[in-house]
Every structure is written in structure tokens, then in C-alpha cells.
Amino acid sequence: MTPPELLFIHPEHPLYPEELELRFRVLREPLGLPRSAVTFPFEAQSLHLVARQGSAVVGCVLFHPEDTHGGRLFQMAVTPTLQGQGLGARLVVALEEELRRRGFTHVHLHARSQVVPFYERLGYAVYGEPFEERTLPHRHMRKTLASSILPGPRSPEA
Numbered sequence: 216m217t218p219p220e221l222l223f224i225h226p227e228h229p230l231y232p233e234e235l236e237l238r239f240r241v242l243r244e245p246l247g248l249p250r251s252a253v254t255f256p257f258e259a260q261s262l263h264l265v266a267r268q269g270s271a272v273v274g275c276v277l278f279h280p281e282d283t284h285g286g287r288l289f290q291m292a293v294t295p296t297l298q299g300q301g302l303g304a305r306l307v308v309a310l311e312e313e314l315r316r317r318g319f320t321h322v323h324l325h326a327r328s329q330v331v332p333f334y335e336r337l338g339y340a341v342y343g344e345p346f347e348e349r350t351l352p353h354r355h356m357r358k359t360l361a362s363s364i365l366p367g368p369r370s371p372e373a
């Protein structure tokens with residue numbers, strides 16, 4: 216099967232209901248939470264990167280810009296049958312590439328404690344005290360995005 220295609224969508228996109236369904240199945244249903252717990256007040260202001268396989272959304276990651284420099288990565292999910300095959304990492308790398316292109320330099324996130332090694336492999340570092348969110352232990356993590364812009368030509372010697 217061909218690898219999933221990654222694309223940025225917005226809440227008016229026909230794939231958005233599929234994205235919400237994935238988020239519900241992977242991030243909310245296992246915790247006994249209702250569908251109403253899936254959406255955030257800032258859906259429309261967030262970047263939505265989804266992985267599409269055929270007509271199905273099989274992965275997603277979102278980013279909420281909090282100021283002109285940075286924001287929060289959230290709703291990271293890969294469908295169970297494709298977990299452990301590199302899709303989650305592909306999504307984060309592609310999101311970061313777009314964030315650099317848009318001039319963002321900082322990303323932070325609330326990592327479920329058991330997923331901290333996934334983000335560490337991607338260059339994120341734990342900071343602050345452990346905390347609980349939706350009954351699960353979490354850690355704050357963050358990363359500074361190095362500029363992807365190559366240095367320009369050296370200025371001619373005087």
C-alpha cells in the first residue's frame with residue numbers, strides 16, 4: 216500500500232469530520248470521554264495536518280499559534296493499525312517544516328508521560344513538574360526550531 220499522503224486542511228475541508236473521528240477514536244474514546252470532548256475552542260485558528268490513506272484520515276497533528284513566535288502542538292494521533300511505522304514522526308517533522316516556513320521558532324506540548332520518548336526522539340525536552348490532564352499523567356515538553364534557511368552567500372571582502 217502507498218504511504219499516507221500528508222496535507223494541511225481547515226475545518227471547512229471535507230476531510231475534517233474524518234479527522235475528528237480519528238481524534239475521537241484514538242484520544243478520547245479509550246478514556247471513556249464523549250465526542251463532545253474532541254474539539255477545542257481554537258479549532259479554526261489552528262493548523263491541522265492530516266495523513267490520508269484513500270478516503271480515510273489515519274493520522275493527524277494540530278498546532279495552535281499562541282503568539283508570532285510559537286504555540287502548542289496538540290491532538291497527535293495515529294490510527295492503531297499504523298502505529299509504530301514512522302507516521303507519527305513524519306507528521307511532526309512535516310508540521311515543524313511548515314512552522315519554520317511561517318517563521319515560528321518555538322513549539323510546546325503536553326505529552327502523555329508514556330509517550331515522552333516519542334517526542335524526545337524528535338528533539339523535544341521535558342520541563343517543569345509532572346501534571347495530570349484528563350486523568351492521565353503528563354509532562355510539559357518544548358523544542359526550539361532551528362532555522363531551515365540556508366546561510367546566504369558570503370558578503371564580498373572589502
Ligand SMILES: CC(C)(COP(=O)(O)OP(=O)(O)OC[C@H]1O[C@@H](n2cnc3c(N)ncnc32)[C@H](O)[C@@H]1OP(=O)(O)O)[C@@H](O)C(=O)NCCC(=O)NCCS
Pocket residue numbers: 241242291292293294297298299300301302303304305325326327329330331332333334336
Ligand atoms: C504516540 C503516537 C502519535 C506515535 O506515532 P507512531 O506513528 O506510532 O510513532 P512512530 O512510528 O513515528 O515512532 C517514532 C519513534 O518514536 C518511538 N515511539 C513511538 N511511540 C512510542 C512510545 N509510546 N514510547 C516510546 N517510544 C515510542 C518509536 O519507537 C520510534 O522510534 P525510532 O525512531 O527509534 O524507530 C501514536 O502511537 C499514537 O497515536 N498513540 C496514541 C495516542 C497518543 O498517545 N498520542 C499522543 C498524545 S501526547
